[in-house]
Amino acid sequence: MTSDITTPATQPVHWDLHYDIHLGETWSRFMDGLREQRILANECGSCARVFVPPQAYCESCFEPVTAWRELPSEGVLEVFTVAWHGFRGGPTPPYAIGGIRLDGASTLLMHWVVGAEFSETGDVRAALPFGTRVRAVWSQERTGQILDIAHFEPVD
Amino acid sequence: MPYRAAVVGVGITEATSPRKQTSSTPELCRLATERAIEHAGISPDTIDAIVTGNIDGFEGTVLDGKNITRALGIGDTVPLVVINTGGTTGGNLMQVAARMVRAGTHRRVLCLGGPTFFGSVDLQSAINTNSPMIIEQPLGMGAYHMGAFAASAYQARFGLTPEDLAAVVVADHEKASRNPYAHLRYTVTPEEVLAGRPLASPLTQPMVCPVSTAAIAMVVGDAADADAHSTSPALIKAIGMSADPYLGGGKGDFSEMQNLANLARRVYARADVRDPLDDFDAVEVFAPYAHMQPMQLEALGFAAPGGGVDLIRSGVTDIGGKLPVNMSGGPKCTNGGVSGELAPYAYAALQVMGDAPPDIQVPGARRTLAHGTGGSFFQFENLAVFETLTRSN
Numbered sequence: 001m002t003s004d005i006t007t008p009a010t011q012p013v014h015w016d017l018h019y020d021i022h023l024g025e026t027w028s029r030f031m032d033g034l035r036e037q038r039i040l041a042n043e044c045g046s047c048a049r050v051f052v053p054p055q056a057y058c059e060s061c062f063e064p065v066t067a068w069r070e071l072p073s074e075g076v077l078e079v080f081t082v083a084w085h086g087f088r089g090g091p092t093p094p095y096a097i098g099g100i101r102l103d104g105a106s107t108l109l110m111h112w113v114v115g116a117e118f119s120e121t122g123d124v125r126a127a128l129p130f131g132t133r134v135r136a137v138w139s140q141e142r143t144g145q146i147l148d149i150a151h152f153e154p155v156d
Numbered sequence: 157m158p159y160r161a162a163v164v165g166v167g168i169t170e171a172t173s174p175r176k177q178t179s180s181t182p183e184l185c186r187l188a189t190e191r192a193i194e195h196a197g198i199s200p201d202t203i204d205a206i207v208t209g210n211i212d213g214f215e216g217t218v219l220d221g222k223n224i225t226r227a228l229g230i231g232d233t234v235p236l237v238v239i240n241t242g243g244t245t246g247g248n249l250m251q252v253a254a255r256m257v258r259a260g261t262h263r264r265v266l267c268l269g270g271p272t273f274f275g276s277v278d279l280q281s282a283i284n285t286n287s288p289m290i291i292e293q294p295l296g297m298g299a300y301h302m303g304a305f306a307a308s309a310y311q312a313r314f315g316l317t318p319e320d321l322a323a324v325v326v327a328d329h330e331k332a333s334r335n336p337y338a339h340l341r342y343t344v345t346p347e348e349v350l351a352g353r354p355l356a357s358p359l360t361q362p363m364v365c366p367v368s369t370a371a372i373a374m375v376v377g378d379a380a381d382a383d384a385h386s387t388s389p390a391l392i393k394a395i396g397m398s399a400d401p402y403l404g405g406g407k408g409d410f411s412e413m414q415n416l417a418n419l420a421r422r423v424y425a426r427a428d429v430r431d432p433l434d435d436f437d438a439v440e441v442f443a444p445y446a447h448m449q450p451m452q453l454e455a456l457g458f459a460a461p462g463g464g465v466d467l468i469r470s471g472v473t474d475i476g477g478k479l480p481v482n483m484s485g486g487p488k489c490t491n492g493g494v495s496g497e498l499a500p501y502a503y504a505a506l507q508v509m510g511d512a513p514p515d516i517q518v519p520g521a522r523r524t525l526a527h528g529t530g531g532s533f534f535q536f537e538n539l540a541v542f543e544t545l546t547r548s549n
Contacts, residue, residue, distance in 0.1 A: 005178040006178065007178070008174075008175070008176070008177055008178050010275070012277075013275075015213075021289055021290060023290065027290065052405075053291050053403070053405075059401065078309075079305050079308055079309045079312075079410050080305075080308065081301060081304035081305055081307075081308050081356045081357050082356065082357040083296065083297075083301050083355075083356050084353075084354040084355060084356065084357070085353070085354070085355045085356070086280075086296060086298075087278050087280035087281040087284060087296075087298050088277075088278040088281045089281055089284075090280075090281065090284060090296040090298075091295075091296040095296065097295050097296070097297060097301065099305065099404070099405055099410070106408075107403070107405050107406050107408065108404070108405035108406075108407070108408065109405050110291070110292045110295055110403070110404055110405050111295065112295060118357075120354050124357045124358075125308070125311075125312060130309075130312050145290075145294070146290065146291050146292075146294055146295075147294055
């Protein structure tokens with residue numbers, strides 16, 4: 001494109017929109033459980049997979065998922081990344097986000113993992129090996145949201 | 157016989173950073189459209205539909221649908237379809253256009269991908285709004301944080317070293333340096349990649365794509381009209397899309413791309429591809445982060461699990477190799493959002509048309525593969541197989 005402009009002219013635009021997302025029956029029950037320090041999952045009656053967070057339907061079997069069960073708040077850290085650089089409005093880095101397979105779950109639950117010392121130049125998986133057993137640490141104030149679990153930490 | 161769809165024209169704008177870009181989104185889109193129409197050798201008034209797209213939250217308005225198409229000057233009664241499938245919007249534009257032509261409802265459809273990352277002051281913050289709300293969004297993940305899960309899992313399973321990741325980046329930059337439309341056209345050394353600022357382990361900044369501004373347009377037409385174009389069209393032999401669960405935690409295993417492998421089996425069967433390494437002359441994959449290209453090459457059947465890096469290091473994927481991959485330099489060196497996702501389709505089509513930029517054209521390419529991926533934790537995948545059109549008469 002031919003242009004005589006060499007410096008782009010820009011004008012700032014700001015977007016700040018708020019929403020109330022309706023959780024529905026399945027996630028409402030999950031969130032109510034978190035408030036009571038209980039991690040509720042559900043199990044597909046057809047394939048027997050256990051979902052946490054729970055889900056209303058099994059996408060593999062096309063069946064509604066109706067059988068509920070409580071899972072222990074311990075499991076295995078299967079994967080994680082250390083965020084060394086964050087973004088505006090996000091948590092202050094560094095922070096580790098991991099996928100935790102709670103005992104008895106077929107899915108991973110994503111959450112923060114606290115309790116290991118990471119260095120930018122070091123091997124983060126040496127500091128916190130995949131397969132480490134971790135447990136949920138509950139927030140003092142619980143309001144029925146995912147951060148009612150403050151984070152996970154390695155089991156001693 | 158059923159209608160067959162082909163790419164008959166491609167238009168690409170030169171890419172640059174938002175900081176240096178003096179054109180607006182509509183101006184870039186108009187330039188890409190003009191180039192695609194000129195390449196096809198058609199009259200603008202023969203376009204009978206437009207497929208465009210945008211990504212929620214990445215731009216201030218629904219620019220593509222409301223604004224840009226009216227500014228193209230190709231008619232005021234042309235039907236408009238707007239796609240919004242997050243990061244896969246660009247790849248899905250051509251998939252939808254091809255289906256419209258195959259259905260026989262339209263003969264000549266313009267696909268238009270604009271620079272959707274254009275203007276976002278902190279892109280990772282915008283992308284965080286697209287991570288799964290309620291459950292995962294509060295944890296503070298942008299695009300490369302989500303991408304890093306696969307990098308970390310793949311590394312742990314197969315022993316991928318930081319040097320391996322750097323080798324992928326070095327190869328991508330080398331290719332981009334030959335593509336006049338690429339954004340990052342400088343070459344890098346492994347040392348520079350390894351010394352980059354850490355973003356999300358194990359990824360450093362040089363292992364992650366830039367924010368680019370560019371637009372791409374493609375004209376998809378009825379293959380039976382082939383004589384009406386000035387180009388040698390790229391037949392869209394097979395297309396397909398596949399989706400994983402919405403939550404990242406539903407993926408289960410981040411160390412392999414099972415969803416892509418499943419899709420590849422389906423699409424290869426439709427195109428009668430039996431030995432991918434032999435059957436394709438060039439491949440363009442959407443690999444904005446260094447670990448993605450080797451993982452995708454494995455899922456696509458070009459290497460055994462864990463063998464993707466060896467394939468890249470061996471030179472097989474360079475120009476002159478058995479399977480040139482991302483001759484464009486890929487999204488690692490140019491990522492303009494929707495235009496970035498449309499780019500693999502544009503370049504893969506150009507290869508079989510024989511019209512890729514001279515320094516990246518694979519001589520005699522007759523069958524190529526284009527790939528796109530995006531969405532939360534790369535939940536969506538799409539593929540297309542292009543072939544040099546064999547005229548029926």
